[in-house]
Each structure stands twice: as C-alpha cells, then as structure tokens.
Amino acid sequence: MLIKLTGGRVYDPANGVDGEIRDIYVRDGKIVSPPEDGRVDQEYGLHGRIVMAGAIDPHTHIGGGKMTIGRLMLPEDHRGDPVCHTHLTRGGCGHAVPSTLTAGYRYAEMGYTACFEPAMLPANARQAHMEMADTPMVDKGAFAMLGSDDFFLRQLAAKDDIEAIKDYVAWTIHASQAIAVKVVNPGGISAFKFNQRELDLDEQHVHYGITPRDVLLTLSRSLKELGVAHPLHVHGCNLGVPGNVETTERTIAGMEGLPVHLTHIQFHSYGTEGDLKFSSGGARIAEMVNKHKNISIDVGQVLFGQTCTASGDSMRQYGNTKSANPKKWVVMDIECDAGCGVVPMKYRDKSFVNALQWAIGLELFLLIDDPWRIFLTTDHPNGAPFTCYPHLIRLLMDKGFRNDMMQKIHPDAAAASILGTLDREYTLYEIAIMTRAGPAKSLGLRDRGHLGVGAHADITVYDDNPDREAMFGTPVFVFKNGEVIVRGGKIVKVVHGDTHVARPDFDPSIEKSLRDYFSRYHTMSFDNFKLSDAEIEDGGRGGVIIQPTAARSTS
Amino acid sequence: MSAMGENADASTFENVVCPFCGLLCDDLEVERQGTDLKIRKNGCHRAVVGFERALPASKPQIAGKDVSLDEAMTAVAQMINKASLPMYGGLSTDVGGMRAALSLADRSSGVVDHAFSGAAKHNMAVLQQAGWITSTLTETRNRADLIVIAGSDIHKLHHRFFERIVCPEETMFQDGAIKRTVVFIGDGLDQSGAKGACIDEVITLPCPLEQADEVLAALLARMRGKPIASQDVAGVAVSDIEDLAKRLHEASYSVLVWAVGELKVPEPELFVHTLCETVKLLNRTTRSAGLSMGGGEGAITANSVCGWQSGYPLPVSYASGAPKYDPEFNSIDYKIASGEGDLLVWLASFTTDLEPPETSLPTIVLGTPGIKLKRQPEVFIPVGTPGIDHAGQLIRNDSVVSLPLRALLAPRHPSAAEVLSAIEAKL
Known part of the structure; x- marks a missing residue:
C-alpha cells in the first residue's frame, strides 16, 4: 500500500530540509520515492502542519532493576496518576517512574518512536531487556555499563593489552545486547565498595590503583577503535558536587581529542561561588563544549516537581540521600559489576539550589552553539519525568x-544566572536536530531520525501551534513503520518496537578468560550470563536490529 | 549447553538453572533418559525432589472429569466472564506466566496476589517507608568479611547458600579466599554450612527466634549510643551484643542476611526495618549491606514483573480499570474473607506443595500434576514446569540477576503463559 503525506512543512535536518513544503511517500513501512505511476492508496492532507521524523530519546531510564526499585518504592507517586485500561491499552500508572506500559504509550503520544536506556548493568541486562520488551510502541536500545566492573578494572590494573580490553568491551556489548557503552563515575562505583566516598579524575x-582518567581514556579509545558509532557515554566524576565544573573542564580537556558524550552535563556544571557556595558553571562548560568538537552532550534538564533520581552511581547517590524527598532511598552494590542508587527528589522553584539547577540547564542549552552535539533530555526521571519535554x-x-x-x-537564583x-x-x-537527527546520527541509527528515501517511516505530524508546549504534547499523527499509531495525541494502535544493537568484532579467545573468571568468582555461569536474540524476539515483542559498526582498528 | 542434541532421548545438560528456590543455582548438570531427569552435579535435596520427581499422568478436568484442553479453557473463560472479581493467586510461575497473568487480570478487572506476598509485604513496607542498602550474591561472596544470619534459617531455606556464597574456595580480592566471620542471631539455626577454609569464626547469639527482634533492637540501640538497662536481652548478654556492634564497625564489608518468610518474630516489618537502619548507620563510616533471601515459587519474579508492568508490588487490584496497590485489602485472603472475590484462579507451576487457600468459592487450578489439593477444583488444567517443560526466565532473590530457563523434556503440558493467553483470547 502506498501512503502519501501531502503538503506538510517538513523539518528533516539529516537531509538538510528546513521547513519546506514537501510530500512524503510510504510503502511497506519505509519512506520511498514518489511512485512513477502516481497511484496512491491512502493520502493524508497535512497542509499547514509540521512534519518531522519520530523523536528519539537518547538517554532515558525506562528499563532495568533500578527503575523497578523506584516503581516499588513510590506507590504514593503512582496514586496521583492512575492509568485505566482501554479496549486497546493496558492499565498502569504514570508520573515519576511510570509503569513500562504507560511509559511506552506516553512516549508515543508525544511523538517519540525510539528510546534508549543508558545504564544497563550487564548483570541485569536480561531484566532490562524484559522491561523494555514490555515498553510498547517505541524502538529501544541500551548502553552497557562498564568501568566499575571488576573484570575490566583487573585488566586495567594489570595493564593488559588494549586489544584484550577491546575484546572484552565488544564481548560485553554482544552478551548484554547493547548498542553502546556507558561509564558511570569511572571506577567510583567500585571504589565505593572499598569505602571510598569520592574519586576525582586523577x-x-x-584497590586497583587506577584513576577515572585511565578508565575514560581506555574505554573511549576502545569504542572508537571497535568502530562503535556512539562514543563512550560518560557520566563523569563528582555528579552533583558543587565545584564539579572544574572536574568536567579537566575531563573535556583530558580526552585527548577522543570522541566522548558527556551525559546530563547540567549535574556536572556547578561552581562554588556565592553565599551558599553553589553557582552556575554553565557558561564555562558551554565554552569548553563549543571549543572541543570531539564532545557531545545531553543536558539532563531539571524541571520543578516530584521526581525520583535513579543512577548507577552508588557513590554519589549515597551522598545525595540527605536530600531524599520523601525520606527513603535505596543504594545497592551489584555483582562485582556495578551498583545503583535510587533517591526520590522534589525540585522546588523556591529552592535556591533547585532553581539554579534549572537555570544552569537552560544556560547550557542556549549557550552551546551546535545543535548536532547537544541532545534534549531531562535524564528521565533524574531531572524530571520525560513527560515534561513539551x-x-x-x-x-x-x-x-x-x-x-x-x-x-527563587529570586537569588535568577540573579545568579545569566539566563x-x-x-x-x-x-x-x-x-528537530536535537530530538531526531542528532541522536540518530550519534547512535548510528542509519534509517531512523530522518525522512529520506529508505528511512523507516517513523513520522510525527504536529499542528503549527504557536504554543509549542501544546504542539509538542499532542501530535496530530504518529506513524510507526508507516502505520498510524497515534491520532490527536491518543493511541489508536498498539505496536511493539524493535531493539537496536551493535555487534563490534572481538577475538573469541577472550571468552576463555571470561569463562575462567565467571567460574572462579561469579554466582552465575558464563553461558547463562549471555542474552540471546531469541530471548528478546520470543513472544512477539519486537525484533533485534543490528546497526552497523565501522571496521575494527588499532592505533 | 547440551553435550548431545537436545532432541535425542539421552542428553546431558550443563549450567542448568534450578527453579525450585529463590537462589536459582545455575550450575546443575542434569541428565535426561527418555522422560526422566537425573541430577548429576550440584543438586541439593530440593533440586533432586523437583527435577527427579515422577509426576502422575494428568489431563484437564472439569468437576473431576477429563476434558480437552480447549473445553477446560472455554469453561474457565466463561467463569471469568461471569465473575465480578476474579482473583489470580499463587502466581508461582516464570516471567512469561506472570506477564500473561497480569494481562488477563487487567482485562478481567481482577486481583493478582502471590502465595508468599503476605511475607514479602513486610519487605515492601520497609522499602516504601525507609529504603535500604543491599548487596547481591556475587558481591557478598567475594567481598563480605562479616556475614550475619539474622533470625531466619537460611541454610534450611537455601541448601547451597553457604556453599556458594559464604564458603567459596576462592574470592576476588585476596589470595585464595577471604577470611570471614559468620554470626548467627537466633538459637537453633542450622549452622552446618558454615565450614571450610574461609570461615574464620562462627559466633552465635542464641536468643529464641521469636525474640531475634529484641537482640537486633538492642544492637542498634547500643550502636546509637543508647544505654540498655539489663545485663541481657532475650538470653543474650549485652556484652556479646556490644561485641557484635564492634565487629560490625570494624568490618570492611558486613552483610546482614534475612529471609522475611522465615522470621519467627511477631513484627517482621519492624525486624527488617531495624536491620536496614543498622546497615545504614554502619555506612556512615564503613561499608555494610543487607541481603534479603527467600523468594521461592517465583515470588521475586512475580513481584518484579508486577512492579514494572503495573508500578506496584503485589497484591494489585485491577477492579477499577487501573492497578491499585493495597497490601491488606487487595490480598486474596482478605478478598475471600470479605466476600468481595467470587472466583479463584490458582497458578502453581513449580512444586506440588503450593496449595490454594481453603475456600468454597469456585476454584480453577492451573497446576503441576499431582499438586496437593484439599478439594477437587471446578476446573483443573495441568501446566508445565518452567525450566523443565519449557523455556523462560526467572529473577533471582537478590532482585538483580535473572536467569534463562531451558526446556529439558518434550513438554508434557502447555506453559501457564500459553494457557492464560488462550483463556484471555476466549473472554
């Protein structure tokens, strides 16, 4: 069947299309050239409307054990946002840590067609993928967390050959069905298990004698040389600590030109000026990012209200427990692999610190020049629930x-910001760059995030409403693989998205060391650790899509 | 991994996951001879009972009479259609079974509740009121220099906990194995597992198990610097309690282990809360973590899947169309007693011991053949055992690791997920 989307104003930055009136043709789920015979089976008149590719969230905590801890911990938050089943959709709940089902529906209702879970612990990968499989409507993918896992730290401390480390990184991406790698408080989650309470860059x-700088350089180089499209996704040292702007600056300067993505950078842009020893480092960080083209970032914008922070950074989250609101929290040490901390948070506009966090995030958005290197996130749910995007x-x-x-x-916060x-x-x-083309390019999604011929027909159509919050909150149509799944901001068809993965090359001899490591120390066998394609695909909740990696190289 | 083809009559399976307790040991070697299974390596008593049992031949039944599967499922669908509040209980199943049960409960506006959520709710209450710091099995195995078994018989519950977690031959951060102290709070706890090269010392605070909470409260009080008027608490000298406090402070990484369903104290929630606050206090200066064990019959899996799909722990009611959580008033025991529930659908796919509650309400059992039943249910449908008859996943009792289950036999019965989904399709 050939579908024609006629006369919309198209914003498709990947193809350089900036608000031109264009027709788009869709056949068998993909965008195609105009048919030679001109025959169209179905037409949507989109005159006066805005057309973009489906939006892509490159950093949203939607699946995995720490999210379910957050869900189980916060019944009072869910009670304020009950979601009834309909003849199409399942019941659930929303707000700070929504049920998986509701999260999928609400993303689609906002015009999103792909979401990436950024902190999948390899030891928890099976559950993370099961939760993502129960997140309908959108495509998914996940970043495997490395950098505080003992296998890697032992390799680094023993000064193993970089090729063996690359083999391990690539193996982990395969075994956990990931598309990229994230490092969280490099080495710090492990250090916390040894009772270290902070771990600055150097x-x-x-126990291991290594530094976060060693971890960052080794992992970023590994990913580059493995040909993984998305650069090392970095949650840096000292999250949330006043004065961390200097750590972040040193981190950027210290990457030796290697590509890295600094995530939720707002939480890493704090100075120590003023009476409360808390000030904005937004302008300093923006300047560094503008200058260093190897750096991309997402913001992790704070917006006001109740939410729940959830992070692999057990060290810093333990530090944040004093701000827990309501006063309850979970910190975990996990499987010689990583950790997590789940701390509910209520950001108040009348709090100086929270208000300044809000302003710092917006400063970063407005001061960083290149929209291809900055992505729109709240680090859901850490800065705010994703439903705040509009x-x-x-x-x-x-x-x-x-x-x-x-x-x-808070007036002092407004005064302390250049916003x-x-x-x-x-x-x-x-x-459109920040929410579609940029993330797709960064993640290496070759046929998502744009509207060129050959792209998957994930398309969002909006009314050109001058109230942009209303516009982006209620798309007129959302197409997933060429089918209308949302109309007027409401689900009209339930679908299951696919899971995007990367498969960089590795030398299988690494499995010998890993098998030995698992049998000596772990409580799970090497073979059972690995997650098969069939486990994701069985049950009809979407397939596995392998995105391309460049050829492996050495330096 | 199969030494021979999985379809051959005789095969040996390695790295088999045992689904018969919450520890989910995954190093079993199981041999198949025809339709029989034999554990060759690493099976505890509970695993042997589960894998090697001979189940009776079983067919779907309505009122005790054999019927086809389709007839049975049609009858169940009709009963669910007629019910004003169907109750889906037991829920002893894998991830797939739980997904199907939640879908059916949502569609039919029913209640979901696991057989063990009456105990698990005490943990959930502490999570929802205060939270905790916890560890996992591998972390504990490699790191803990002091392990406290608090008020619950962990060795009896998980026969290989000590072998695999407490007394391994090798740990990661030392040459050979760590030297660790094991402390038992409670008299009569099975200590026979605490042996081997890594056990430095075994200490017992021999209070009656019913009074383990008093000892724990005294420990926390002393750690907070509060005086204790008497010389002993529940038969344990205060000096011994103070000695434990000192050891906990001096330990690099202590782990306090409990199994909520095994506690004998009058207020399990208070016990768990006290334990978790003790851990939190220790973390001001050193490292310490709790470790919650138990979780047999798929209890952790059921709670986790319900958690991510509905947002709430069990029990959950879908009666209003949206999931609602209330640990008291949504429990199946309460719904039966209050007369609100009018149909019980009981799911038990692991052991044959998980009996439905006694009730005169119409009852449907989706169960392991040979399941103990006090009375004949209106409908019985035999279902396969995850990890024997069909593949699947289970979540381990540290709530982090989930493991893949394999089909070891040609399925004798359909999976709970298949039956529940087919019933939903007939509504």
Missing part, C-alpha cells in the same frame, strides 16, 4: 515564556 582507586521545548523556543517562568523561581540575558530561541529545525 584520584587513585584504593514544556522544556517551549522554554527553549519562547523567550517570553522563559522569562515569565524565571519570575517564579535572563540570553535571547536565543530555538527554531523548529534546531529542535
């Missing part, structure tokens, strides 16, 4: 609205 791990987009696109919001925050002096308003083209 501080030594008490509000965030309006803050970026509408200076008047932003200034109105600034009137409501009020920033006039930039994001364009629709830039929003």
Whole structure:
C-alpha cells in the first residue's frame, strides 16, 4: 500500500530540509520515492502542519532493576496518576517512574518512536531487556555499563593489552545486547565498595590503583577503535558536587581529542561561588563544549516537581540521600559489576539550589552553539519525568515564556544566572536536530531520525501551534513503520518496537578468560550470563536490529 | 549447553538453572533418559525432589472429569466472564506466566496476589517507608568479611547458600579466599554450612527466634549510643551484643542476611526495618549491606514483573480499570474473607506443595500434576514446569540477576503463559 503525506512543512535536518513544503511517500513501512505511476492508496492532507521524523530519546531510564526499585518504592507517586485500561491499552500508572506500559504509550503520544536506556548493568541486562520488551510502541536500545566492573578494572590494573580490553568491551556489548557503552563515575562505583566516598579524575582507586582518567581514556579509545558509532557515554566524576565544573573542564580537556558524550552535563556544571557556595558553571562548560568538537552532550534538564533520581552511581547517590524527598532511598552494590542508587527528589522553584539547577540547564542549552552535539533530555526521571519535554521545548523556543517562568523561581537564583540575558530561541529545525537527527546520527541509527528515501517511516505530524508546549504534547499523527499509531495525541494502535544493537568484532579467545573468571568468582555461569536474540524476539515483542559498526582498528 | 542434541532421548545438560528456590543455582548438570531427569552435579535435596520427581499422568478436568484442553479453557473463560472479581493467586510461575497473568487480570478487572506476598509485604513496607542498602550474591561472596544470619534459617531455606556464597574456595580480592566471620542471631539455626577454609569464626547469639527482634533492637540501640538497662536481652548478654556492634564497625564489608518468610518474630516489618537502619548507620563510616533471601515459587519474579508492568508490588487490584496497590485489602485472603472475590484462579507451576487457600468459592487450578489439593477444583488444567517443560526466565532473590530457563523434556503440558493467553483470547 502506498501512503502519501501531502503538503506538510517538513523539518528533516539529516537531509538538510528546513521547513519546506514537501510530500512524503510510504510503502511497506519505509519512506520511498514518489511512485512513477502516481497511484496512491491512502493520502493524508497535512497542509499547514509540521512534519518531522519520530523523536528519539537518547538517554532515558525506562528499563532495568533500578527503575523497578523506584516503581516499588513510590506507590504514593503512582496514586496521583492512575492509568485505566482501554479496549486497546493496558492499565498502569504514570508520573515519576511510570509503569513500562504507560511509559511506552506516553512516549508515543508525544511523538517519540525510539528510546534508549543508558545504564544497563550487564548483570541485569536480561531484566532490562524484559522491561523494555514490555515498553510498547517505541524502538529501544541500551548502553552497557562498564568501568566499575571488576573484570575490566583487573585488566586495567594489570595493564593488559588494549586489544584484550577491546575484546572484552565488544564481548560485553554482544552478551548484554547493547548498542553502546556507558561509564558511570569511572571506577567510583567500585571504589565505593572499598569505602571510598569520592574519586576525582586523577584520584587513585584504593584497590586497583587506577584513576577515572585511565578508565575514560581506555574505554573511549576502545569504542572508537571497535568502530562503535556512539562514543563512550560518560557520566563523569563528582555528579552533583558543587565545584564539579572544574572536574568536567579537566575531563573535556583530558580526552585527548577522543570522541566522548558527556551525559546530563547540567549535574556536572556547578561552581562554588556565592553565599551558599553553589553557582552556575554553565557558561564555562558551554565554552569548553563549543571549543572541543570531539564532545557531545545531553543536558539532563531539571524541571520543578516530584521526581525520583535513579543512577548507577552508588557513590554519589549515597551522598545525595540527605536530600531524599520523601525520606527513603535505596543504594545497592551489584555483582562485582556495578551498583545503583535510587533517591526520590522534589525540585522546588523556591529552592535556591533547585532553581539554579534549572537555570544552569537552560544556560547550557542556549549557550552551546551546535545543535548536532547537544541532545534534549531531562535524564528521565533524574531531572524530571520525560513527560515534561513539551514544556522544556517551549522554554527553549519562547523567550517570553522563559522569562515569565524565571519570575517564579527563587529570586537569588535568577540573579545568579545569566539566563535572563540570553535571547536565543530555538527554531523548529534546531529542535528537530536535537530530538531526531542528532541522536540518530550519534547512535548510528542509519534509517531512523530522518525522512529520506529508505528511512523507516517513523513520522510525527504536529499542528503549527504557536504554543509549542501544546504542539509538542499532542501530535496530530504518529506513524510507526508507516502505520498510524497515534491520532490527536491518543493511541489508536498498539505496536511493539524493535531493539537496536551493535555487534563490534572481538577475538573469541577472550571468552576463555571470561569463562575462567565467571567460574572462579561469579554466582552465575558464563553461558547463562549471555542474552540471546531469541530471548528478546520470543513472544512477539519486537525484533533485534543490528546497526552497523565501522571496521575494527588499532592505533 | 547440551553435550548431545537436545532432541535425542539421552542428553546431558550443563549450567542448568534450578527453579525450585529463590537462589536459582545455575550450575546443575542434569541428565535426561527418555522422560526422566537425573541430577548429576550440584543438586541439593530440593533440586533432586523437583527435577527427579515422577509426576502422575494428568489431563484437564472439569468437576473431576477429563476434558480437552480447549473445553477446560472455554469453561474457565466463561467463569471469568461471569465473575465480578476474579482473583489470580499463587502466581508461582516464570516471567512469561506472570506477564500473561497480569494481562488477563487487567482485562478481567481482577486481583493478582502471590502465595508468599503476605511475607514479602513486610519487605515492601520497609522499602516504601525507609529504603535500604543491599548487596547481591556475587558481591557478598567475594567481598563480605562479616556475614550475619539474622533470625531466619537460611541454610534450611537455601541448601547451597553457604556453599556458594559464604564458603567459596576462592574470592576476588585476596589470595585464595577471604577470611570471614559468620554470626548467627537466633538459637537453633542450622549452622552446618558454615565450614571450610574461609570461615574464620562462627559466633552465635542464641536468643529464641521469636525474640531475634529484641537482640537486633538492642544492637542498634547500643550502636546509637543508647544505654540498655539489663545485663541481657532475650538470653543474650549485652556484652556479646556490644561485641557484635564492634565487629560490625570494624568490618570492611558486613552483610546482614534475612529471609522475611522465615522470621519467627511477631513484627517482621519492624525486624527488617531495624536491620536496614543498622546497615545504614554502619555506612556512615564503613561499608555494610543487607541481603534479603527467600523468594521461592517465583515470588521475586512475580513481584518484579508486577512492579514494572503495573508500578506496584503485589497484591494489585485491577477492579477499577487501573492497578491499585493495597497490601491488606487487595490480598486474596482478605478478598475471600470479605466476600468481595467470587472466583479463584490458582497458578502453581513449580512444586506440588503450593496449595490454594481453603475456600468454597469456585476454584480453577492451573497446576503441576499431582499438586496437593484439599478439594477437587471446578476446573483443573495441568501446566508445565518452567525450566523443565519449557523455556523462560526467572529473577533471582537478590532482585538483580535473572536467569534463562531451558526446556529439558518434550513438554508434557502447555506453559501457564500459553494457557492464560488462550483463556484471555476466549473472554
């Protein structure tokens, strides 16, 4: 069947299309050239409407054990947002840590068609994928967490050959069905198990003697040489600690030009000026990012209200427990692999610190020049639930609205930020880069995030509503693989997305060392650790899509 | 991994996951001879009973009479359609079975509750009121220099916990194995597992198990610097309690282990809370973690899948169309007693011991053939055992690791997931 989307204003940055009136043709789930015979089976008149590829969230905590801890811990939050079943959709709950089913529905209802879980512990990969399989509507993918796992730290401490480390990194991507690798508080999650309470960039791990800098350089180089599209996804040292702007600057400068993605950088952009010894490092970080083209970032914007922070960073999350609201929290040490910390948080606009966090995030958005290197995230649910994205987009696109919001925050925070002096308003083209083309390019999704011929027909259509919050909150149509799944912001068809993975090459002889390591120390056998394609595909909850990697190289 | 083809009559399977307790040991070697299984390596008594049992031939039945599977499922669908509040209980199944049970409960506006959630709710209450710091099996095995078995008989519950976690031949951060101290809080706990090169010392605080909470409360009080008026607490000298406090402070990584379903104290929630607060206090200066064990009959799996799909722990009611959590008033025991529930669908696919509660309400059992039943249910449908008859996944009792289950035999009966999904399709 040939479908024609007629007359919409198309924003497709991957193909350089900036608001041109274009027709789009779809056949068998993909975007195709206009048919030679001109025959069209179904037509959607989109005159006056805005057309973009389906949105892609490159960093959202939607699946895995720590999210389910958050769910189980916060019944009071769910009770405020019950979701009834319909003849199409299942019951669930929303807000800070929504049920998987509701998360899938709500992402689709906002025009998102792919979501990436950024902190999958390899030891917890099976569960993370099961949760993502129960997140309908959207495509998924996950980043395997490395850098505090004992196998890697032993390799690093023993100064193993970089090729063996690369083999292990690649093996982990295969075994956990990941598309990329994330490092969280490099070496610090392990150091916390040895009772270290902080680990700065050049501080030594008490047991292994290695530093976070060693971890970052080794992993970023490994991924580059393995040909994995997405650079090392870095949750740096000292998250949330006033003064961490300097650590972040040193991290950027210290990457020796290797590609890295610094995630939720807002939480790493804090100075120590002022009476409360808490100030914005937004301008400093933006300048560093602008200068270093090897760096991409996502913001991790804070928005006000109740949420729940959930991170692999057990060390820093333990430090954050004093701010828990409500006063309950979970910290875990996990399987000689990683850790986690789940701490509920209520960001208040009348709190100086929270208000300044809000302003710092917006400063970063507005001061970083290149929208191809900055992605729109709240680090769901750490800065705010993903359902706040339309509000965030309006803050970026509408200076008047932003200034109105600034009137409501703690006046000292407003005074301590340069936000009020920033006039930039994001364009629709830039929003399309930040929420579609940029993440797709960074993650190496060759046929997602754009509207060129051959792309999957994941397409979102909006009314050109000057209230951009309303516009992005309620798409007119969302197409997934060429089918209408959302109409007028409501689900009309339930589908299951696919799981995107990468498969970099590795020398299978690494499995010998791993098999020995598992049998000596682990409580799970090497063979059972590995997650097969069949486990993801069985049950009809979507397939596995292997995205390309470049040829492996050495330096 | 199969030494021979999995379809051959005789095969040996390695790295088999045992689904018969929450520890999910995955190093079993199981041999298949025709339709019989024999454990060749690493089977505890419970595993031998589970894998090597001879189950009676069984067919779907309505009122005790053999019927076809389709007739039985049609009858169940009709009963669910008629019910005002169907109750889906037992829930002893794998991830696939739980997904299907939740889908059916959502569709039919019923209640879901696991057979063991009456105990698990005490853990959930502590999680929801205060939270905790916990560890996992591999972390504990390699790192703990002090392990406290608190008020519950872990060796009896998990026959290989000590072998695999407490007394391994080798640990990661030392040459050979770590030297560790094991402390038992409670008289009569099976200590026979605490042996081997890595056990430095075994200490017992021999209070009656019913009073383990008093000893734990005294420990926390002393750690907080509060005085204790008497010389002993529940028969344990305060000086011994103080000695434990000192050891905990001096340990690099202590792990306090409990199994909520095995506790004999009058207020399990208070016990778990006290234990978790003790761990939190220790972490101000050193490292310490809790480790919650138990979770047999798929209890952790059921709670986790319900958690991610509905947002809540068990028990959950879908009666209003949206999931609602209430550990008291949504429990199946309460729904039976109050007369709100009018149909019981009981799912038990691992052991044959998981009996449905006694009730005169119409009862449907999806069970392991030979399951103990006090009365004949209105409908009985035999289901396969995950990890023997069909593949699947289970979540281990540290709530982190999940393991793949394999089909070791040609399926004798359909999986619970297949039956529940087919019933849903007939509604």
